[in-house]
Amino acid sequence: MFNLRVMTPADYDAVLALMQNTPGISLRDADSREATERYLARNPGMSFVAEAEGQLIACVMCGHDGRRGYLQHLLVLPDYRRQGIAQALTQRCLDVLAQLGIHKCHLDVFKTNTRAAHYWQGQGWTLRTDIDRYSFTRPGDENA
Template structure:
């Protein structure tokens, strides 16, 4: 049986291990325990994990800026895919955003992660052709 619950910082080691072992996921310095704790504190109750037999088998992180929502790191272990777990994780995040009056959500997908692109398109998300994302790193280098 799969259980979905709110993510806490106690899940960090399990979640970071999922990230490390998932092709197409890029880890950055911003994925440190400290940064993750800050994200969870700033966006309480908006990120989720899926558990099977007491072990984390999926996760998603969610936050917002007051106007738009942002999803990050949706991961489900391969042996648990195609069971609706990813859909339920995302749905929980979107419900949290809607409860705050936020009805638009964004996410980033690495261009090399074609499987993720197919997943999101298949779920009704739209690939934006009208904007490019620009980033600035003020400290820490390329892996910030």
């Protein structure tokens, strides 16, 4: 059995360890403690963790721009996968977004992360083929 709760800044070390030990996840400067605290403060009550047996076993970060929601870093420890935890975390985020009147949500998956792509498609998410995402990084901040 697992328990879901809102992610807090105090969860950072455990979430970071989860990210570091999950294949397909890329850590950037934007994943620093300070940046994560800013993200949680800007999107209060929208990111969640799952715990079992006193251990943090999963997380998801969720935010919005006022019109669209965004999910990031949905991670579940391997021993706890296929138990509905990822689905429960995602649904919690989508419910919070809906309460804010936001009914469309996006997420990014690295093209090399076929396991994640398969998961999301199996959950009813649609791979967009009509748009490309462009990013700008200030010179000197290549790991932003």
